[in-house]
Amino acid sequence: QVQLQESGPGLVKPSETLSLTCTLSGGSMNGYYWSWIRQPPGKGLEWIGCIYYTGSTNYNPSLKSRVTISVDTSKSQFSLELNSVTAADTAVYYCARVVPGIGPDYWGQGTLVTVSS
């Protein structure tokens, strides 16, 4: 059974870097895109970006200048870094497996990250 689990600080100060890791269990990273998606409180979903298991990345243009997604297949993990955060980056951050041509079929439970001093 594929499971994804986000981990990282729940509180980040403005102007600092948000860092999250997603750990995969019960499956292989091969053949899939691995994505970060966020949801501000009470709002809809926003795609942040994704990384193919080979390491190629695609980012939301609105966040591209601040986002880095990386993968470590030996640890079955992929990570998100979002720099220069503001209160507008406060959200539940989800990691998800994306099947090419189908979409996000497995999701983590999500982790709330609050940006506040």
Place this chain on the structure above:
Amino acid sequence: DIVMTQTPLFSPVTLGQPASISCRSSQSLVLSNGNTHLTWLQQRPGQPPRLLIYDISNRFSGVPDRFSGSGAGTDFTLRISRLEAEDVGTYYCTHVTQFPYTFGQGTKLEIK
């Protein structure tokens, strides 16, 4: 970027009655190979989203057959034949046709 627009944004439905959600994309989602990668997600309160329908009309594993999808090109519809209490939540359309992926605003289904 492809903009996904859903209507309605809020829908009160009676248990046992049908529900319908529309999704329109700002450009055709049809690929050169004929495939259309339009996907529907369900998000129950307090839960992560769950994949319901992919490629317009294919139900994902474990999805009840009261859920169905239809459409083509730029106009798509998710239908629930008979609303059950567990169907309460927010539904999103999304595409995985090209980067960046984008989501509709979400449609909140509630019991009338």
